[in-house]
Amino acid sequence: MSIWLVMLAAGALTYGIRLSFVALVHHGALPAALRDGLRLVTPAVLAAIIVPAVLFTGDPSRFDATLGNERLPAAVVAAAVAWLTRNVWATIGIGMGALWALEAVT
Amino acid sequence: MRRAMTFVMVPMLLAAACGGGGGHAPVGGSQGRQGAKRYAAGLDTPGPSPRRYTSRVPHATRRSEFLAGVRAELPLLLGVAPFGMAYGAYAVESGLSKAAAQAMSVIVLGGASQFVAVRLVEAATPGAIVVLAIALVNMRHMLYSASVAPYIEHLGLRWRLLLGYVLTDEAYVVAVQRYREPGEASLRHWYLLGAEAALWSCWQVTTAGGVFLGAAVPDGWSLDFALPLTFIAIVVPALRERPALAAALVAAIVGTAAFRWPYSTGLFTAAAAGLAAGMMFDRAAVRARGAA
Numbered sequence: 581m582s583i584w585l586v587m588l589a590a591g592a593l594t595y596g597i598r599l600s601f602v603a604l605v606h607h608g609a610l611p612a613a614l615r616d617g618l619r620l621v622t623p624a625v626l627a628a629i630i631v632p633a634v635l636f637t638g639d640p641s642r643f644d645a646t647l648g649n650e651r652l653p654a655a656v657v658a659a660a661v662a663w664l665t666r667n668v669w670a671t672i673g674i675g676m677g678a679l680w681a682l683e684a685v686t
Numbered sequence: 687m688r689r690a691m692t693f694v695m696v697p698m699l700l701a702a703a704c705g706g707g708g709g710h711a712p713v714g715g716s717q718g719r720q721g722a723k724r725y726a727a728g729l730d731t732p733g734p735s736p737r738r739y740t741s742r743v744p745h746a747t748r749r750s751e752f753l754a755g756v757r758a759e760l761p762l763l764l765g766v767a768p769f770g771m772a773y774g775a776y777a778v779e780s781g782l783s784k785a786a787a788q789a790m791s792v793i794v795l796g797g798a799s800q801f802v803a804v805r806l807v808e809a810a811t812p813g814a815i816v817v818l819a820i821a822l823v824n825m826r827h828m829l830y831s832a833s834v835a836p837y838i839e840h841l842g843l844r845w846r847l848l849l850g851y852v853l854t855d856e857a858y859v860v861a862v863q864r865y866r867e868p869g870e871a872s873l874r875h876w877y878l879l880g881a882e883a884a885l886w887s888c889w890q891v892t893t894a895g896g897v898f899l900g901a902a903v904p905d906g907w908s909l910d911f912a913l914p915l916t917f918i919a920i921v922v923p924a925l926r927e928r929p930a931l932a933a934a935l936v937a938a939i940v941g942t943a944a945f946r947w948p949y950s951t952g953l954f955t956a957a958a959a960g961l962a963a964g965m966m967f968d969r970a971a972v973r974a975r976g977a978a
Contacts (some may be wrong), residue, residue: 582813583782583786583807584786584789585813586803586807586813586816586817587786587789587790587793587794587803588793589813589817590793590794590799590803590816590817590820590821591793591794591795593817593820593821593824594794594795594796594799594820594821594824594827595850595851597821597824597825597827597828597831598824598827598828598830598831598850598851598853598854599831599846599847599850600828600831600832601828601831601832601834601835602831602834602835602838602846602849602850602853603843603846603847603850609832610828610829610832613965615829616929616964616965616968617961617965618825618826618828618829619826619829619929619930620929620930620933620960620961620964620965620968621822621823621825621826621957621961622798622823622826622920622921623921623924623925623930623933623934623937623960623964624933624934624936624937624956624957624959624960624961624964625798625802625819625822625823625937625953625957625960626798626823626917626920626921626934627917627921627933627934627935627937627938627941627960628937628938628940628941628952628953628956628957628960629802629805629913629914629917629941629953630914630917630918630921630938631938631939631941631942632941632942632945633805633913633914634914635942636945643942643945651911651914654911655914655915655918658914658915658918658919659918659922662918662919662921662922662923663922663923663925666923667765667919668765668768668769668916668919669764669765669768671915671918671919671922672768672772672912672915672916672919675911675915675918676908676911676912676915679908679911680907680908683908
């Protein structure tokens with residue numbers, strides 16, 4: 581499937597999700613279980629992407645959970661910044677800076 | 687195909703630039719509304735005549751509501767802008783054409799899901815899987831849809847189709863505060879529209895900035911690391927809640943163990959496992975509260 585078809589299909593699905601209660605179904609209260617589930621989907625999916633993206637490096641990728649993998653300490657620093665500041669600019673900036681610094685040293 | 691997209695994109699970008707420019711004009715007055723004030727605290731400069739605004743609050747016009755929505759959205763755009771830049775740069779660095787990278791910001795319009803899409807496309811994941819993954823990441827927008835629906839159900843279908851298009855995190859947060867305020871609410875969809883217009887414009891402009899920036903960045907800069915960093919910025923502050931922490935931890939472990947599974951089935955398995963763990967925690971917390 582071409583990237584354009586993927587985008588159109590995903591865009592239509594996403595639009596459908598946003599329209600769901602606004603325009604598609606007659607609105608009612610969202611069941612509590614569904615509401616709680618929807619809140620948890622994003623942290624679950626993103627965590628399942630973040631951690632492998634940090635731990636599998638190189639091309640072809642291999643698992644490396646040691647400090648020799650500069651991405652690991654850089655990600656830990658970024659997570660600390662995100663926890664303390666909740667600031668997007670600081671998290672991305674300091675995380676990239678940490679990676680570049682570690683790559684320059686090793 | 688690509689030329690056709692560029693044809694569509696140019697006027698959209700122009701509209702975006704105009705929307706952004708128009709939004710800055712009224713940032714002079716101090717505003718009495720609590721939510722807007724809190725968000726605008728960092729940006730508002732002291733205005734010449736606060737009385738002008740207070741006297742106008744009972745007689746909100748379409749224009750005043752729209753501009754107030756734009757103004758309330760501006761501080762949040764400080765957080766949106768780096769996502770847009772990072773996305774644009776990451777997308778072209780991963781091999782998407784500039785037109786496709788920009789078009790995704792118009793068609794899908796969901797930051798985290800766009801990052802996920804780029805990552806999966808880069809890994810040559812089958813298209814249907816990518817579509818499912820994008821929809822999964824955007825599922826939470828159903829919450830916003832359900833929350834906003836009662837406020838805009840009196841509007842015509844065309845209005846609801848328009849407002850639904852940009853019903854994403856940052857627009858929802860701002861608009862729902864306005865809707866919950868007491869007082870005359872019949873024109874507040876203009877406020878939501880203003881917030882959405884500002885957000886949409888910012889997302890398109892910063893995507894474009896990232897696209898051109900990313901095309902100029904050499905490979906040695908490890909720009910693909912912007913993906914985990916961006917997600918860390920989204921997820922980590924939310925982990926103060928136990929169910930979210932449980933969901934993230936379990937999903938991270940399963941996602942790592944199942945990383946090599948074909949067709950990203952590991953990602954879906956990890957998401958499901960994390961979701962189950964989070965909901966168990968949720969229910970345990972509810973029971974604990976009930977017992978106490």
